[in-house]
Amino acid sequence: MLPKALTNVIDALGSLPGVGPRTAERYAYYLFKSNSKIAEGIAEALEHLHTGVKSCPVTFALMDADEDLSPLYTDSERDKQVVMVVEEPLDIYAMEATHAFKGTYHVLGGAISPIDGVTPEQLHIGELIKRANNDNVKEVIIATNPSVEGESTALYLEKILHEQNPELKLTRLARGLPLGVDLSYADQITLSAALENRTQL
């Protein structure tokens, strides 16, 4: 009933995460009503997405396809002996936004999850061990997500990195109350962690 060209756009946009038929319809109709340059701009950007982005072969961070290594790794201002391990490439940009970290990153590419069939072999853990030796790494900051999978991955990494080099300093991001959250709304695990890791005044 709807024009085919519009149905095609609705179906295509419906493949985005969390976008149902109604939202896709809203997007498609908005684009149809707007200047065609907007739809064409999205189309062009999408066509270059996979050709324009690749993973850094050392850190597995995302980078422009014409670069050899991630600028976050090659930057001489950054300390290659301190490596923060994250699950996904976008975690890097969340951390970079704080301007608080001057080391380098290593992207695992996910977290260990037997239910989803993700084993340690599928993550970039071998490359992390190799890198720890090559770059003479002094500290690995484990920054996996505070989820069941993230926790398991952190424990696994701790064990395997310690086996490889008992001298290597291993740390994790602190647990505690996030800013602006009422004590009464904090979950029990967060609150326990905040109590356990309390800081002296």
Add this chain to the structure above:
Amino acid sequence: MLPKALTNVIDALGSLPGVGPRTAERYAYYLFKSNSKIAEGIAEALEHLHTGVKSCPVTFALMDADEDLSPLYTDSERDKQVVMVVEEPLDIYAMEATHAFKGTYHVLGGAISPIDGVTPEQLHIGELIKRANNDNVKEVIIATNPSVEGESTALYLEKILHEQNPELKLTRLARGLPLGVDLSYADQITLSAALENRTQL
């Protein structure tokens, strides 16, 4: 800091209605992680959006660009003497989904709104009057939105259509309680309308 090709996609998707930087980032990263066919499919659909869809010159419904008139108008099963007037083309598909209406449609292209600078002259009202004469229309069902603008537009249409042809039957969609809404949650205007338009058992 993010690869340029990814930033371009985030910026482009951020132009969709209700999509902020975080959502755009999520969409872009999902597309990057998925098979490139998905992003390419969206790109291709968007490129054909404006060339593949046009407005019917009589009803202003959307239709495939290679058609002369909307199939909802040319269909001989549909009664051209009953015309439902809606604000936007997508309203048609909401009504069609009910399979309850066998007349034809007329899209105004919006609602009268002095604040947004929308005057009656900018809507397809002249074409509606012309059509009422040409097709010997017996009934016009005013199905504008139950908003301030929709109400003003309905009143304006009632006045002008009545002036043109006092014989023409003018109706409006019924007001009342929507299905599944608790009486205690209904707003006062809806509840008043439901009382006023109560039906005999």
